[in-house]
Amino acid sequence: MEENTKAQVPEATAPAPDVDVPKRDADAAMSEPPAKKARVEEPTESIAQDMRDRGIAPVKAEYRIETAPRPRPTTTTETSPDDAAEAAPRDGRDARDGGDARDGGGQREKKKKKKGQNTNRSYGKSDDAKGLCSTRMFANEFSAGECQFGASCRFEHDLRVYLKEHKREDIHTFNDLCPVYEALGKCSAGWKCRMVGSHSTERETEDGKKELILLENAERMEAARPRLAHATPEGNVNIIATADRVSLTRKKEKTPRADAYTTWANQVSAELEKAIHQRSTVRENGEVVEPAEAAKIDLEENRAQFLEPPFMPSEKRRIYFGPETPVLAPLTTQGNMPFRRLCGDLGAQFSYSEMAMSMPLIQGTKSEWTLLKAHESEMAPPNVIQGDNIVQGYDNSKDSRFGAQIAANKPWQALKATEVLSKFTPNLRVIDLNCGCPIELVFREGAGSALLDHHSKLEKMIRGMNAVSQEIPITVKIRMGTKDNQPTAQKLVERMVLGGYESNVLNLGPPGAAAITLHGRSRQQRYTRQADWGYISETAALIKRLNQKKDSLTDTIREPDERHMPNGGKTYFLGNGDCYSHVDYDDHVNNGGVDSVMVARGALIKPWLFEEIQTGQYLDKSATERLAYIEKFAKYGLEAWGSDEHGVGTTRRFLLEWLSFAYRYVPIGLLEYLPPNIQHRPPAWRGRNELETLMGSGNYKDWIKITEMFLGPAHENFKFEPKHKSNSYDAEAEG
Numbered sequence: 001m002e003e004n005t006k007a008q009v010p011e012a013t014a015p016a017p018d019v020d021v022p023k024r025d026a027d028a029a030m031s032e033p034p035a036k037k038a039r040v041e042e043p044t045e046s047i048a049q050d051m052r053d054r055g056i057a058p059v060k061a062e063y064r065i066e067t068a069p070r071p072r073p074t075t076t077t078e079t080s081p082d083d084a085a086e087a088a089p090r091d092g093r094d095a096r097d098g099g100d101a102r103d104g105g106g107q108r109e110k111k112k113k114k115k116g117q118n119t120n121r122s123y124g125k126s127d128d129a130k131g132l133c134s135t136r137m138f139a140n141e142f143s144a145g146e147c148q149f150g151a152s153c154r155f156e157h158d159l160r161v162y163l164k165e166h167k168r169e170d171i172h173t174f175n176d177l178c179p180v181y182e183a184l185g186k187c188s189a190g191w192k193c194r195m196v197g198s199h200s201t202e203r204e205t206e207d208g209k210k211e212l213i214l215l216e217n218a219e220r221m222e223a224a225r226p227r228l229a230h231a232t233p234e235g236n237v238n239i240i241a242t243a244d245r246v247s248l249t250r251k252k253e254k255t256p257r258a259d260a261y262t263t264w265a266n267q268v269s270a271e272l273e274k275a276i277h278q279r280s281t282v283r284e285n286g287e288v289v290e291p292a293e294a295a296k297i298d299l300e301e302n303r304a305q306f307l308e309p310p311f312m313p314s315e316k317r318r319i320y321f322g323p324e325t326p327v328l329a330p331l332t333t334q335g336n337m338p339f340r341r342l343c344g345d346l347g348a349q350f351s352y353s354e355m356a357m358s359m360p361l362i363q364g365t366k367s368e369w370t371l372l373k374a375h376e377s378e379m380a381p382p383n384v385i386q387g388d389n390i391v392q393g394y395d396n397s398k399d400s401r402f403g404a405q406i407a408a409n410k411p412w413q414a415l416k417a418t419e420v421l422s423k424f425t426p427n428l429r430v431i432d433l434n435c436g437c438p439i440e441l442v443f444r445e446g447a448g449s450a451l452l453d454h455h456s457k458l459e460k461m462i463r464g465m466n467a468v469s470q471e472i473p474i475t476v477k478i479r480m481g482t483k484d485n486q487p488t489a490q491k492l493v494e495r496m497v498l499g500g501y502e503s504n505v506l507n508l509g510p511p512g513a514a515a516i517t518l519h520g521r522s523r524q525q526r527y528t529r530q531a532d533w534g535y536i537s538e539t540a541a542l543i544k545r546l547n548q549k550k551d552s553l554t555d556t557i558r559e560p561d562e563r564h565m566p567n568g569g570k571t572y573f574l575g576n577g578d579c580y581s582h583v584d585y586d587d588h589v590n591n592g593g594v595d596s597v598m599v600a601r602g603a604l605i606k607p608w609l610f611e612e613i614q615t616g617q618y619l620d621k622s623a624t625e626r627l628a629y630i631e632k633f634a635k636y637g638l639e640a641w642g643s644d645e646h647g648v649g650t651t652r653r654f655l656l657e658w659l660s661f662a663y664r665y666v667p668i669g670l671l672e673y674l675p676p677n678i679q680h681r682p683p684a685w686r687g688r689n690e691l692e693t694l695m696g697s698g699n700y701k702d703w704i705k706i707t708e709m710f711l712g713p714a715h716e717n718f719k720f721e722p723k724h725k726s727n728s729y730d731a732e733a734e735g
Helices: 026-030 045-054 081-085 159-166 179-184 218-223 242-249 256-277 291-303 337-345 358-362 366-370 411-424 440-444 448-453 455-468 489-498 501-505 533-552 582-591 601-605 609-615 623-641 645-662 690-695 700-711
Strands: 200-204 210-214 350-352 402-407 431-435 474-479 515-519 572-576 596-599
Touching (some): 179 218, 256 411, 337 645, 358 411, 411 455, 440 448, 448 455, 448 474, 455 501, 474 489, 489 533, 515 533, 533 582, 596 601, 601 609, 623 700, 645 700
Parallel strands (some): 350 402, 402 431
Antiparallel strands (some): 200 210
16 A cells, blocks of 8 residues: 655645525535545644644644634633543432532432433424324225224324324435335335425326325335345345244343353353362372363363354454454444444544443343345455465355344353344354443443453453354454553463463463454553553564464463364454644554554545545545535435434434544545654634635534435424534543
C-alpha cells in the first residue's frame, strides 16, 4: 500500500452566500466530482508545533471564525463525553455509583431513580395518531378480513379515514420511491408506509367503485430473492426463529455441551487444588507420585465423563487478518446494521455486532438477539491477498465479514451463550469475548474490563468457549489493564497464547484464542489521552516471540498438543486506538507489528477512512459526497427498521447518533498541515460552501435539519438529546 502523506486538493473557493440547502437524492448527490487528493502547504515549523502543543486542529485562517471564549462553567452538569458515548451517563447513576446524590439541605435524595442506561434520554413517540388495524395493513380496500375485536377494536378500520386523518403525510424523497419497495418489490409496511404513494394506486371495480390497492413488482421480488439459503426475503441473516427464542425464554432449550464442560472444569479446579496443596503419594508398589502427576492421572480418569468437543481449536474454521483487512470495531449504539453496511461499501473487510450480554442471550431476550442480525452482504468473504501471512488451510470462500461480540462475568454464562449462538447463528465468523468495556455497570458486575484482573478465570472462559462453539473460532478483545501505569496485558497475552500455570500443571494446553485485539488504553483512562501504540508494538513483538516459542517446544516433553493450536498455531494480533488516516494505519501495520488495525472513532467521524486505507491517500470528500453517504444510511435504515412512522423515527434516531460524531470531521482542504489528529479539537470554522458549513455544525438542531432532507419533517413529539454536548474528541462508542 503506497503511503502518501501529502494530498492534492484544489484551491478552496470562497464561502457561498446563505441559501437553503436543497433536498437531494442519491443520483444528484453522486453526480458531483469525485473525492480529490489534497495538496496542503506546510506551515512554518514553529506555527505547526504551537498548534500541536495546544491540541487544536490546524484550520486555515481564512476558514476560522473568531469567537469570544466561553466562560468556564461553575458546575459540571454536562455528561462526560466518554461516558456519554458509552451509553452510560453518570447523572442518574450517582446512587448506584456510590456518589452523594444529596440535595441542598444535606439530606440524601429520596426520589427513586430510574434503572438502566440512557435513563435521561427521551426520543418521544414515532407512531401514527391512530393506528391501522392489522387486518387492513396489507389488504386491498375491499379485501380486508374480519377483525376479531369488531367495533371494540382500538385501531382504525376505514382505510381512507386512516390515510386522510391519522397517518402522517408521505415523504417525498428518494425520487418519490420507497427504498424497501425498490429493493424488494414489495413493502413490508403496507399501508403504513410513509411512501405508500409509490406502491399503491386506485382502480375501478366491476361495479364502478374506486378501490385502493397495494402494488407488487414480481420482477423485483424475483431479483431480490435471497442469494443465501439461510437469509430472509429482506436479505437478513442470523435471525433466530421466534419459536427458538421462546424456547430459550421458557428455559426449554438445553445446553448439554456447556453443562458437561462446566462439570468437567469444576473437576479440573479440584484436581489443581490437589496438585498444589497435597504431598507426594506413595503407591502400593512403592512408586512415589508427585502431586501434579497424580492430578493428571485422576483428571484423565475423569475426562471420560466429558465428551471431547466435536471441534478442537485446530479443527475450527480458520480466519485471517492482514494489512488489507481493516476492521470496524464493535460500537455501542452505532454498530447497527445500516452503519456496518455503509462501512462495508466503503472498504471495511470485517465488522462486529454491538456487544451483547450473555444472560439476555441465554434468556432469549429479543432486543439482545436483534444485535446479532446482519445483512447478507456481510456474509461475503473478505478481500485478501494470498501471501505468507495466511495460515495453511485458510479457505477464503468459507470466511465472512461479520462476527459477534459478547460479555459475561461467569464462565458458565459465556459457555451457555456461546453454545446457543453456535446453534442458532452458525454463520458467524468469530465469537469475540469483550474484556475491555469500561462501563461502570458492566465492570461492577465482573464483566468487560473487570476480567483483566482475573487471568485464570478469563483463560477458563476462552478454553470453555472453544469447547462448545463447534466450528466458530473464539477471539478476545482486551485493554492494557484496569489502572493507569499498571499494564497487565502482556502477562494476559502470554497466558492466552501458551496457557497459564494451571494449564501447564495439568497439561491442558493453550486456551485456543484465534486472535487478540488490544486497545491501547487502560480501563481507568477510558478514552482520554492518546492510545499507547508503543505498548501495543511491544505486545505485538511478544506475540511473535510466543508463536516462535511454540515452535521451539517441538520434540520436547512440553510439546503442546497440536489440537489446541488455533489457525495452525498462529495467533493473530490486532491493535486498536486513534487510527484516523491511512498514514496512521500503515504506520501501525508496518512499524507497530500488528496484523491489522481495528478502527472505531475514525470510522464514526469519516467512514470513508476504509477507502483511504485501500487507496493509500487522503480523500477530500465534498459536502455533496458526504451527504450521499447520509442518504445511503437513511435508505439502509428504512430497509432494516421499516418505512412506516416507527421505522422512520428509528432511522432518524440512529442517523442523529451517527451525526453526533460525523460533524467533527474537518475537511482535508481546510487544514494547514497533515496528518489530521483525532484528538485535536477544531476551532469554530466555516466550510467552502453552505452545505459543508451545515454538516460541520455542532448544534444538534442542524443535525435534525440534515435528517429532514431524506426522512421528512420530524414528528412533533420527536426529541433528540445528544449524549455529549461538548466538542471533545475524547468520546468513543466502542464495545
